Structure formats: C-alpha cells, structure tokens
Amino acid sequence: MGWLDRDRTIAPPGFNRWLVPPAALAVHLCIGQAYATSVYKTALVKHFGASLTEIGVIFSIAIVMLGLSAAIMGTWVDKNGPRKAMFTSAMFWASGFLIGSLGIFSSQLWLVYLGYGFIGGIGLGIGYISPVSTLIKWFPDRPGLATGMAIMGFGGGALIASPVSTALLKMYDPNSGAKGWVASGDSVGKLFLTLAVVYLAYMMFGAFTIKVPAEGWKPDGFDPSKVKAATLVTTDNVSAKNAVKTRQFWLVWIALFCNVTAGIGILEQAAPMIQDFFRQSDGVSLVSAAVASGFVGLLSIGNMSGRFAWSATSDMTGRKRIYMMYLGAGAVLYMVLALAGSSSTFLYVALAFVIISFYGGGFATVPAYLRDLFGTFQVGAIHGRLLTAWSAAGIAGPLIVNAFLDAQGKPGQLTAASYQPALLTMVGLLVIGFVANLLVKPVDARFHEPRPDRVRAEEPAMEA
Amino acid sequence: MSTAQTSVKQSTGKLTVAWALVGVPLGYGVYETLTRVAALFG
Numbered sequence: 001m002g003w004l005d006r007d008r009t010i011a012p013p014g015f016n017r018w019l020v021p022p023a024a025l026a027v028h029l030c031i032g033q034a035y036a037t038s039v040y041k042t043a044l045v046k047h048f049g050a051s052l053t054e055i056g057v058i059f060s061i062a063i064v065m066l067g068l069s070a071a072i073m074g075t076w077v078d079k080n081g082p083r084k085a086m087f088t089s090a091m092f093w094a095s096g097f098l099i100g101s102l103g104i105f106s107s108q109l110w111l112v113y114l115g116y117g118f119i120g121g122i123g124l125g126i127g128y129i130s131p132v133s134t135l136i137k138w139f140p141d142r143p144g145l146a147t148g149m150a151i152m153g154f155g156g157g158a159l160i161a162s163p164v165s166t167a168l169l170k171m172y173d174p175n176s177g178a179k180g181w182v183a184s185g186d187s188v189g190k191l192f193l194t195l196a197v198v199y200l201a202y203m204m205f206g207a208f209t210i211k212v213p214a215e216g217w218k219p220d221g222f223d224p225s226k227v228k229a230a231t232l233v234t235t236d237n238v239s240a241k242n243a244v245k246t247r248q249f250w251l252v253w254i255a256l257f258c259n260v261t262a263g264i265g266i267l268e269q270a271a272p273m274i275q276d277f278f279r280q281s282d283g284v285s286l287v288s289a290a291v292a293s294g295f296v297g298l299l300s301i302g303n304m305s306g307r308f309a310w311s312a313t314s315d316m317t318g319r320k321r322i323y324m325m326y327l328g329a330g331a332v333l334y335m336v337l338a339l340a341g342s343s344s345t346f347l348y349v350a351l352a353f354v355i356i357s358f359y360g361g362g363f364a365t366v367p368a369y370l371r372d373l374f375g376t377f378q379v380g381a382i383h384g385r386l387l388t389a390w391s392a393a394g395i396a397g398p399l400i401v402n403a404f405l406d407a408q409g410k411p412g413q414l415t416a417a418s419y420q421p422a423l424l425t426m427v428g429l430l431v432i433g434f435v436a437n438l439l440v441k442p443v444d445a446r447f448h449e450p451r452p453d454r455v456r457a458e459e460p461a462m463e464a
Numbered sequence: 465m466s467t468a469q470t471s472v473k474q475s476t477g478k479l480t481v482a483w484a485l486v487g488v489p490l491g492y493g494v495y496e497t498l499t500r501v502a503a504l505f506g
Contacts (some may be wrong), residue, residue: 016475022482029486153486159493202485209482294504297497304494349504 004207006081011211017138017219019209024131024150026206027086030199031093031127032157034062035300039165040188047185048109058117060394065121067391070129074384075240077126082134082210089127090203094196096120101192104185116192127203128154128387132367133380137213140376141222143368144319148311151364155304165191230318230372232440236448237377244385245462248373248443251436256366257389257396258433259326262334262426263359264397266352267303269405270296274349276414277342283413287345295349299356306357311364319369323437326358326365331430338423342416363390373443400425 002008037059044055077085096119103111131150139146170176172187218224224235243249266273271292275285287295314322333351341348366386371379401422405411408418446460 014475016479018479019475019482022486025486025490029490153490156490156493159497160489161493163493163496205485288503290503294501297500298504301494301497301501 004080004084004087006079006084006212009081009083009211010214011217013214015211017213020131020135020138020211021146021149023086023206023209024135025153026202026209027089027127027130028150028153029157029160030202031089031124032154033161033195033199034059034066034124035155035158036161036165039162040169040183040191043169043183043185043188044104044112046182047104047188048107050109054109058112061113061117062121062124063394064391065118066124066128067388067394069122069125070384070387071125072384073122073126074129074381075378077129077384078133078240078378078380081212082130083207085126085130086203086207086210089123089130090200090207092119092123093127093203094123094200096123097192097196097199101189101196104189104192107185125384125387129380129384131206131210132383133376133378134210134212136367136371136379137376139219140224141219142312142315143371144314144365145312147367148308148364151311151367152304152307152360154363155300155307155360159300159304161195165195168194232318232320232442233372234375234442234448236443236445236451237375238373238382238443238447239449240378240381240385242447242460243370243374243378243382245460246443246447247463248440249382249386251440252366252369252373253386253389254436255323255327255433255440256362256386257393258429258436259323259330259359259362260390260393261397261400262330262430262433263303263356263362264393265401265422265426266355267299267359268398269401270299270352272411272414273419274352276418277348277416278345279415295352298349298353302353302356303360306360307364310357310361311368314361314365314368319365319372320437320440322361322365323369324434326362327430327434327437330355330358331427331434334423334427334430338420338427373440375449377449 041052041055044050044058045052048055073085096116099115099119100112101115103109103113103115132147135146135150136143168191169183169187172190173181173184175181175184176187238246271289274292274295275287275289278286280286310322310326317325333355337348337351337355341351367379367383370382370386374382404422404425405414405418408414408421444460444463447463
C-alpha cells in the first residue's frame with residue numbers, strides 16, 4: 001500500500017493549498033454523523049426491545065473510542081501522513097456501519113456495540129485528527145482559519161446526516177406513512193448499509209485530494225519572523241512525548257475540559273431545558289415540542305458557525321485571548337442564563353446560542369493553540385492526546401447536570417430554578433478553566449527538540 | 465495556450481468541484497435545519 005505513504009502525497013510546485021480544506025471537510029462531515037444518532041435511537045430501542053440507556057451505550061462507546069484512538073494513534077497519524085490516516089479512518093468508519101447493520105439484521109445488539117461503537121469509534125478518532133497537522137502546515141499564516149474550516153465539518157455532519165437519514169428511513173420503510181410511525185429495524189439496517197457506501201466514497205475523495213507541503217514550503221509573502229512577535233508562538237518544536245510532561249499541556253487540557261463540560265451541559269439537555277425554563281405554574285410549558293426542536297437546530301448552527309468564526313478570529317486576537325473570552329465571557333453568560341434566562345425567550349435563546357458557539361470555538365481553536373505552544377513537529381499527536389479531555393468531559397458534563405436535576409424533581413416537573421445549581425456549577429468550572437488558561441506561558445526551552453546549534457544532554461523530566 | 469494558463473484552469477476546475485462536493489451537502493443541511501429553526505420564531 002505504498003501509494004498511501006506520506007512520500008507519495010507531497011504536493012508538486014504550484015499546488016493550490018485551498019484544495020486541502022475541502023479534503024479535510026469531506027472527512028469531518030462524514031464522521032460528524034456521530035451527532036445524528038438520535039434519528040434512529042427510538043427505532044433501535046423498539047427493534048432490540050432494549051432500554052434507551054442500552055442503546056445510548058452505542059454512542060458512548062464510540063465517543064470513548066474517539067478519545068482513546070486519537071490519543072493512541074496520534075503519533076502514527078503524524079508519521080504516516082494524512083492520506084493513510086484518512087484511508088484507515090474511512091475503512092474503520094464504513095466497517096463500523098457494515099458490522100452494525102449485520103447486528104441490526106440479526107438482532108444482535110453486541111454486534112452494533114462492536115461495529116458502530118468500537119470499530120466506528122476508532123474511525124472517528126483517527127479521522128478527527130487526520131487532517132489537522134497538515135492544515136496547520138499549509139496555513140502557517142492562518143492556522144485558526146484552517147482548523148476552523150475542518151472542525152466545522154464535525155459540527156455540520158449532523159446537520160446533513162439528520163434530514164438525509166430521516167428521508168432514507170421513510171424510503172426504506174413501507175409503513176412510514178402510518179400514524180405514530182417508528183422506523184423498522186430493517187430500514188435502519190438498510191440505512192447503515194447506505195451510509196457505509198456513501199461515507200466510504202466521500203472519505204476516499206478526501207484521502208486522495210489531500211497533499212502535504214514540501215519541506216520548507218511557505219505561502220507567498222509569509223514571513224515567519226512576524227509570527228514569532230507573539231509571545232506564546234514558538235518557532236521551536238516539542239515532541240508529543242515531551243509535550244505531556246509540560247505544565248502548558250495540562251493547563252490547556254483543563255481549559256478544554258472545562259469549556260467542553262459546560263457546553264455539553266446545555267447540549268445534552270437542550271430540548272427539555274428550554275421547555276422547563278418556561279414552564280408555567282400549571283405545569284404546562286410555553287415552549288412546544290416543535291419549538292424546542294427548532295431550538296436544538298439553532299444550537300447546532302451555533303456550534304458549527306462558532307467553530308469557524310471564533311477559530312478564524314483567533315488568528316487576529318491570539319489563542320490565549322480568545323480562550324479567555326470563551327471561558328470568562330462564557331462564565332458571565334452562563335450566570336445570566338441561570339439567574340435571568342427565564343425572563344424572556346429571546347434572551348434565553350440568544351445566551352444559549354453564544355455559549356454553544358464558544359463551545360464549538362474551543363474545539364476548533366485548540367489545534368492552533370497547540371501549534372503556537374509546541375510547534376508543528378508532532379502537533380497532530382499532541383492534539384490526539386489532548387482530546388482525552390473531550391472524552392472526560394463527555395462523561396462529566398451529563399453526570400453533573402443529571403445528578404443535580406435528579407435531586408430537583410422528575411422530568412416534566414422541573415422549572416428554571418431546578419437548573420440553577422447545575423448551571424452555577426458550570427460557572428465555577430468555567431472560572432477554573434479561565435484561571436488555567438491565564439497561567440499558560442511559553443514552554444520551557446528544555447522541552448524543545450534539539451537543533452544543529454543546540455544539543456540536549458538528557459531527556460527532560462516532568463514539569464512540576 | 466501556455467502550460468501556466470492550463471495549470472491555473474485545471475486548478476480552478478478542481479477547486480470548484482472540491483468545494484461543491486462539500487459545500488452543497490453542507491448548504492442543504494443548514495437549509496433543512498433553518499426550516500426547523502423557523503418554528504422558534506413562528
């Protein structure tokens with residue numbers, strides 16, 4: 001499989017670097033389907049005769065595998081280049097759907113866990129990090145814009161997969177016109193087969209379009225010495241092995257963890273939360289289920305657009321400053337949401353939209369933040385290790401919110417006041433993240449990779 | 465036609481196709497979502 005090697009993907013002179021973002025987007029739009037699983041969740045519950053929790057485990061396994069495979073495979077991705085990584089990711093992702101469909105057709109839930117959850121999850125992790133370091137190398141002048149474009153695709157993937165999956169389920173199920181229709185297991189199995197083929201084709205387009213820049217390439221008119229003018233931006237490199245020994249890595253890990261945990265707190269509960277916030281004394285909410293569904297859609301757009309807009313803005317403001325905004329302004333907005341969000345629907349929707357755009361922005365900006373601190377050498381591998389913060393937040397966010405809500409009452413009886421303890425806890429988390437980000441300083445020179453003019457006597461120890 | 469002109473035309477064609485392949489589905493997804501969002505302001 002030498003045709004997948006990094007050496008075979010070096011761009012010829014005159015290659016247009018703007019071909020790289022659509023290649024990266026093609027992969028992220030496909031793996032972003034992971035956020036559209038709610039479309040067939042009820043159908044799987046009915047088909048397997050399982051509980052919502054048992055079906056939810058499929059998604060949980062996939063997200064845990066995303067974090068683990070990104071952390072473990074990051075160095076392999078950096079070494080072997082984006083084409084091999086995207087190809088591998090496509091194989092895992094499509095195989096996940098194929099094995100998952102087999103599980104659905106044979107009514108074996110464990111096969112869906114193994115297929116979509118375990119194998120598909122590995123595809124998610126490798127696919128997520130596969131184009132990041134390549135984009136940063138192609139766009140040294142605008143790394144935030146470049147990673148924002150790609151990671152926006154992960155938010156946008158669900159926007160496409162949701163309506164397309166619904167249309168396909170209707171097409172595959174002859175009973176789709178019936179009142180109170182829930183898609184049959186057979187139609188979900190066929191949907192999985194279709195998605196396997198379509199995603200495989202799309203990801204192959206990405207894999208065979210992407211190219212890495214030749215050694216020493218830089219964009220016309222780009223002067224690296226100007227970039228160095230920012231204190232936190234290094235021209236040195238730190239290996240992934242040494243990056244995890246630095247205080248900076250763990251401070252950024254905490255900042256990302258806090259930002260993601262706070263965002264997930266709203267995203268997980270979006271539809272019931274808006275209804276509970278505007279529940280009247282007679283127990284009826286002013287917000288209908290259709291309006292709540294529209295609110296969820298608006299948050300998806302906030303999440304996606306925040307990934308692009310804030311990450312691109314970070315090229316001008318600097319990464320540390322924009323993270324101060326995500327976490328500092330985010331804490332203030334969260335506080336207003338907790339204390340005054342129920343006073344007006346418009347205020348509530350506007351606050352939630354901006355908070356979720358910060359959540360998306362945090363994801364998209366972090367690869368460029370790592371590039372600034374650790375250089376481009378193994379930024380993909382470092383990013384992979386940092387994504388364990390996402391996995392941890394995926395567990396902590398829902399746990400915090402659900403634990404507080406369970407103590408406040410039953411679903412359908414909750415009001416805006418029931419959410420205050422959970423939301424104020426998120427404010428506290430955001431403040432912790434803000435302080436962690438504030439403490440980020442340039443990485444100590446002893447962690448830098450040796451250069452011809454500078455040798456390193458011994459491997460650096462873990463920073464206290 | 466010079467080689468440079470051919471190269472620029474090829475690059476523009478590839479760029480258009482590549483961006484359309486990702487832009488059209490994304491645009492469709494955003495449009496579908498916005499029609500749902502309309503209920504929020506309806």
